[in-house]
Each structure stands twice: as structure tokens, then as C-alpha cells.
Amino acid sequence: MGVERSLTELYGDDPERADALAFGRRGALKGAALAAMGAALGSTIPFAARMPAGLLPAALAQAGEVPKLRMDGKATLILLGERPLVAETPEAMLDDDVTPTDKFFIRNNGAIPERFAGDPKSWRLRIDGEVNTPLDLTLGELQSRFEAVTLRLQMECGGNGRAAFTPETRGNQWGNGAISNGEWTGVRLRDVVRAAGPKDTARFTGHFGADPHLSGDTSRQAISRGMPVAKAMEDTTVLAWNLNGEPLPLVHGFPLRLITPGWPGSLSQKWLNRITLRATPHDGPGMGGTSYRVPVRPIVPGSTNDGKEFVDIASMPVRGLLTNLAHGSRLPAGTRRLDLRGHAWAGDLTVRAVHVSADFGASWTEMRVAEAPNRHAWQRWTGSLELPSDGYFELWTRATDSQGRMQPHQAANWNPQGYAANAMARTAILVG
Known part of the structure; x- marks a missing residue:
């Protein structure tokens, strides 16, 4: 039988x-x-x-009990991996306009280094390569020589949404919570690069940090990515030492890190100690092949590919989240009106619209979208929906960017490492 x-x-x-x-x-x-x-x-x-x-x-679609992170100074995040340490923020923890530090997601590629034992102001950063005047600066010199700025900036893992790909891809199976919007204090990278006198040949950057490789081999970088100089020179690309008004926690890059908002979080190097300017794209770990790259033309889902016809991910795709109702919420019988709110963002672009559906996408209700307080900060959206009765509902959240591109129903442009999936969010609720 x-x-x-x-x-x-x-x-x-x-x-x-x-x-x-x-x-x-x-x-x-x-x-x-x-x-x-x-x-x-x-x-x-x-x-x-x-x-x-x-x-x-x-x-x-939920499978079994979700492992939880237990770590001093952090909220109860979803544990995706211990070596390296990777943890996701549940969507309902992303309701604050400024993400509290304890609710920040965690993504590492190597081990977490020992905390710098000296005076943080003595931490050194080198700027070299295609520059006329290489710089070797302490953190204290960065703070005294250059104008400090405080900005709200989004940071999102390139693999956010990866779990939506079918068939499953390599990498941590992120839901939608590999995103945070912190208040970062530091100096603009462009001011420091200009002080080094970039040559005409300086077209790309390469970033280096103090995080040890998981193998323990001190000659190997855990990750070392780079970007076009044009992105490095934007006024929201920051060398940060404070998060939400306090020194960076060790797990988030103390004492100095790079923040490259709107692009994959792997470009926001933690424990930063060197930036080199290059004439050609950087070739460190995390560059080339299929690493942080997506197909120019669609490939067969599940197929193998060497990435020769892939391109580096630049601006991350549009995404919206419902944050004031948790997935799996049970509401009182007779609830007929839902007051909703959440956040939306679109990489280098802005969010034009957010719509929510309670009837499996048959109809959509437009929400109100606020302006961002500064470029590369996420945007708050609010609105309400009417329900016809008690029962099981799914609230589908779909954002549209300033160029008219909206989130798809399913993750698109399948790639072997599962990057840039931005399927619309589905939040299940039970009324009664």
C-alpha cells in the first residue's frame, strides 16, 4: 500500500x-x-x-523549526550558518525607520577577527595603487582631516531572496531579511581618494579587510571585492566608524568599514585596512566567474555555467516588505481592516509605488510611499486593506522602482549562486 x-x-x-x-x-x-x-x-x-x-x-512552505542565533548584543535572528557566521533578520524586525544595531543581519565570508586591542584611532587604512600620493592614515587622521557625515544608508546582501529560486542554488538560503538601514557616521570615500590624487588610469577599486580566511591561511583573503571608481566617488559611499551613534560592533566591522549602499553588501568591506585603485577590474576572492554576477541572457535553471557571459551586479533590484505584521500572524475574529506599513528600496534608484494584494494578485491596492531622508535610504510605505471575512489570507507586497520595473511574482534570471532574486513578498495571516 x-x-x-x-x-x-x-x-x-x-x-x-x-x-x-x-x-x-x-x-x-x-x-x-x-x-x-x-x-x-x-x-x-x-x-x-x-x-x-x-x-x-x-x-x-515553511519547513520545520528555524534555527535561531543566540549572541550577546544581537536580537534573536535566523541562523543560516555558523562557519562563517550568517544570520537573517525576520521581516517583522525591520519595522524601524533606522534598523537598531541588534537587529542588523550578519554576513561573513571568513572568520571574525580578534577585536583590535589598541586605541581605535590608531587603526590604519592605506590608499594606494593608481594614485599620485599613496596615503597611510590612522582612523584618527581620517576623523580630523576630512568632513564627517551621518547618513541613513541601506545595505543588502547580493543573495537576499535566494530561497525563492527554483531549483535551489548554492549559498545561504536567505528569505527577504538580508537588508538593514542604519545611520552611519564616517567620511566620504571620494574625499580620501581625491587626497591621494587618483591618476587618469584609476578606473576601479579593490578592497581589503582583516578578517581571517576560514582555512587559517594568513596569505589568503576571505573576500576582496572592488567596484568602478564612479561608484566609489558617490557622496553616499562612506568609510564608517559609527553605526547608530555608537562605535561599530566587532561583528559589523569595528573599527572601520566601507559602506557601498544600493550595491551588493559584499562591497561594504568590514575591518577595512586597504583600498587600492586599479586600471582594470579587481581580481580578488569574490570577483569573476559566477561570484556576485548574473547572466546577461537567461540560462537554463539548474544548469552549470562558468560565468563568462555574466556581468557584475551593480544596483540591486527593487524590493518591498511588509513589516508590521509577521508571517504567520493570527488576528482576532472579525478583523476586517488591516492598517499596513513597511519599507521599500531600489538600489541606486527610488521607489515609485508599492501595491498590496490580499486575493492572490487578482486585485491590488496602492499604498502611500514616503520620500527617503537621503539618497540610498529605504522608503517607508503605509496604507490599508479591507478583508471580506475571517479565514486564511496572503498579503502580497510588490514594489515598483522609478524606472517602472516592478517585483516579479517569482524569482527571475536564475543563476548558479542565486543573486538578485526579488520576488514579491508573501505574508500569510489567519483571521479568526
């Missing part, structure tokens, strides 16, 4: 067969499947008739 499997197990093992069993030819859930799905969710599904064929409810 065969073993009866749940819809969740069936979708995981054989999605085509799951569709055939659960959905009729016209895409409507069959009666038995609808009853089974409602039982699994613990409620009726008021908009079941509008559910797209083959869609597994977001509430059923």
Missing part, C-alpha cells in the same frame, strides 16, 4: 503531480484538495477561487 503524502510533501517531491491532483483543468482547486488545504491551514480560504494553479500557500 502506498503512503499518503501531504500537499506540502507532494509539492516538494513532485510539483507537476501535485498540480494535477490539486487543480482542475481551468486552474481552480478541486473540492477535495481545497478541503485538504483548508484543513492544513486551519481555516477556510476566502479567495481560493483566485489562487493561481500550482501555488503552494506560503504558510505551508
